[in-house]
Amino acid sequence: MNKNALQAEELVSLKSIYGSQWKENDIVKNLYSINIAQDVELYITLNSSYPLEGPPSYDLLAPNLTKNVKYIITCALDEIYFDNIGGPVLFQSIERIKDIVHKEGNNKGKKDKKNNGKKKTDNNLKITGKQSNVKYNIIHGETIQDRKSIFQGHVCVVNSEEDVKNVIKLLLQNKKISQAKHNISAYRITKQNGVLLQDCDDDGEYLADGRLMQLLQKLNVMNVVVIVTRWYGGIQLGNDRFKHINNAARLALQTGGFI
Template identity: 40%
Template sequence: MDDIAKQADEMETLNAIYGSDWNMGSGGERGHSIEISHGTTIVNLCFTIPKDYPSKAPPIFEMSAPTLNKDEKEKIYKALNEVFAENLGEIMLFQCIEKVREMIGIYEPDVNVPGHSAVLQTPESIVLFEESVECPLIIHGETIEDRKSYFQAHVAVLRCEEQVKVVLNTLKKEPKIAEATHNILAWRFGTHRDYDDDGEKAAGSRLLHLLELLNLNNVIVVVSRWYGGILLGSNRFRHINNAARQALVQAGMINQ
């Protein structure tokens, strides 16, 4: 896939994730922008995309953040340059946006974002009482197929955080789901939230952001992906989000 095709896929993915927050075409012919806000903090990022991005050149960005002081802005500039260095040759706009979201406090410290999911580090009390926690009704969405890869979402309403582990374990009792290449997870309950990429880098955080955009709480979404041997590029994130949306519609949690 050439640079132009990768750019088009990335724009489609970002538009699916951030919706109207992602403004395509502002700031110049190849410029795109997004406003990131948390409390009284507002950060505007504008990206100019070189024709040879991502293979040879990183995006060029400008930042406007009137509520941040000089030191805070410098920390963000430094962090974004580190993202550039870590992702040379790869698309990176999502990583840049999520890094800023993290730094201005959108993700609370106990949320464990980014990083290893707390779902895999369940406290002893949850493990001990897991058998006494009832598994909620799990709705299984339709399967999406693309070049021999398959995606299917599973959603449920949570009545307590302990059910996160119960839902995941219940799903993995199904041989087909247990054998999936990735079982990507995101959940929100009250003020707590978390995700697990399960080896599909950045997929869990995208799924969590989808729940936040839809303002869904007390819900868990797991998207199973069976890899078919053909790389899908950023299309895989679009399929993960679309599978999740379809399952949420099927469960009656959102409108079509």
């Protein structure tokens, strides 16, 4: 069976499963769409080599979903593809997106009910350093939760090792953050003379700091310090904790516009 036949067979199956929800664009070739939920529409573009070679191209029209949820969806789609290279992935991908969006809707409803009447807090925390009289704009990323553990990244512009110490000190003035199990940090600074300063601290989360540093190096982010807070939920996550730490850092860097 050639690749076009495999693709055609999958499209027939999707039409059978989803009926009128599955739509083929009349103008753009190989473009399909399906309504995932209210205000969430998934667009799928298939190239001629799919599924034997190359993943589908996804576009998600979902103005009310947070960056964190969209990032989770992207990671889920990548995971499905790499677990099924050469095979059909559209049904699994659609159902996984539905699960994530449905879960987010339930969580949002609970949060709205819980926070009804409460003032929404800003995601940016501006603190004046006591020693240097420099204002540090510490930007907080959205949280990632897994088996009762919670991860959150924080990022701030720094130009010296003293700045790094001040930012961490100021961040730990937040009682909730200071009481967390770990606050892993990494920074990279380029001095005016071209000298590169970089260091990291695992704060008891063995090997996590080195992986965080590798992320900053890979992204080529300079003159920032990233701190990832982990509130331990009592259940060991194994190597998943490293993935969540780096993803939390990435979310903070994205929120701050550094990547």
